[in-house]
Amino acid sequence: GAGVSQSPRYKVAKRGQDVALRCDPISGHVSLFWYQQALGQGPEFLTYFQNEAQLDKSGLPSDRFFAERPEGSVSTLKIQRTQQEDSAVYLCASSFEGGTEAFFGQGTRLTVV
Amino acid sequence: GIQVEQSPPDLILQEGANSTLRCNFSDSVNNLQWFHQNPWGQLINLFYIPSGTKQNGRLSATTVATERYSLLYISSSQTTDSAVYFCAVDLNDYKLSFGAGTTVTVRA
Numbered sequence: 001g002a003g004v005s006q007s008p009r010y011k012v013a014k015r016g017q018d019v020a021l022r023c024d025p026i027s028g029h030v031s032l033f034w035y036q037q038a039l040g041q042g043p044e045f046l047t048y049f050q051n052e053a054q055l056d057k058s059g060l061p062s063d064r065f066f067a068e069r070p071e072g073s074v075s076t077l078k079i080q081r082t083q084q085e086d087s088a089v090y091l092c093a094s095s096f097e098g099g100t101e102a103f104f105g106q107g108t109r110l111t112v113v
Numbered sequence: 114g115i116q117v118e119q120s121p122p123d124l125i126l127q128e129g130a131n132s133t134l135r136c137n138f139s140d141s142v143n144n145l146q147w148f149h150q151n152p153w154g155q156l157i158n159l160f161y162i163p164s165g166t167k168q169n170g171r172l173s174a175t176t177v178a179t180e181r182y183s184l185l186y187i188s189s190s191q192t193t194d195s196a197v198y199f200c201a202v203d204l205n206d207y208k209l210s211f212g213a214g215t216t217v218t219v220r221a
Contacts, residue, residue, distance in 0.1 A: 031207060042117075042199055042211030043156075056208065089154055099143050099206035101161040107154045 002026075004105035006092050012111045013082045021077045021108045025094030032075050033102065034067055035091040043091055049075060050098065082112045115140045119200055119212035126190045126219045134185040134215045136200030144203045145176050147185050149196040150214070156199065159185070190219045 005024040013019050025032050031050055035043035036059075046059040051072035060067070064083075069075040079086055089109050095102040116139035126132055136145075147159040160167050160174040162183065167174055171190075176183040187194055197216050201209040 033207070033209070035209075037154075042201075042213050043209075045208050045210070048207050050207075091156065093156075093209075099203065101144075101146065101158065102209060103158060104148075104156040109154065 004092055004094050004103055006090075006105035006108050008108060009106060010109050010111075012113060015083060015112055016081050017112075018078065018080050019082055019110065021079075021090050021092075021110070023075045023077070023092030023094075023105060025073065025075070025092070026103060028096070029094035029103075030072075030097050031095045031100075031102075032069055033093040033095075034075070034077050035093065035104075036061075037089040037091055037107070039088075046077070046090075048098075079110075082110075084112050086110060087112045115142070115202060115204055115210050117200060117202055117210050117212040119198075119215050121215060122213065124215055124217045126187075126194075126217065128190060128192060128219055128221050130190050130219075131186070131188045132190060132217070134187070134198055134200075134217075136183040136185070136202075136212055138181050138183075138200075138202045140181070140204050142178065142181075142202040142204045143206055144209070145178075145183055146201050146209070147174055147183070148199045148201065150199060151196060159198075187217070190217075192219045192221055195219045 034046040037043040048056040093102040148156040
């Protein structure tokens, strides 16, 4: 596609609910990243995929967070048993390969109530 | 991990003024990007500039990798330049580390 596409744009979840956030990267981009951005701060790295392989998940804040990219294209970030501290904007980015220019999607704003 | 410091944290400009935003980083990097974030939250690419100087219209950027800093110049600022500007660096070919951003407000 023309750019990185994320859905939904906004998600309100009740505490304890599971959520799934989708990212559709730029066609042909090997690398895919997830970032979390709290209000008033810069984005923080969550995880990195090269094709379908998850090479770094060191930024995932807890074992309630899980990401996958089974066919090396679309990725899903899943958060189980959401907590209020999970409220943030979740940004997806892709690049042709690691170390090249990264392009970001519009983000999903998650609010846990 | 690598430290990325942006200054100033806030910048208020009169329309037509010029300004310089600074990004300092604590280690040698393979990649440096400047973004601005629009009111809807999307990060818009401005420059991919691990070293050297680039210009795009009224914006230009310079990275001096050996001295671990980058500068973003905005000339003849317009109200539409109002945004949060982020610098991001990576030292291992994938993980971007972001600064806290500079909030630029341009007044008419």
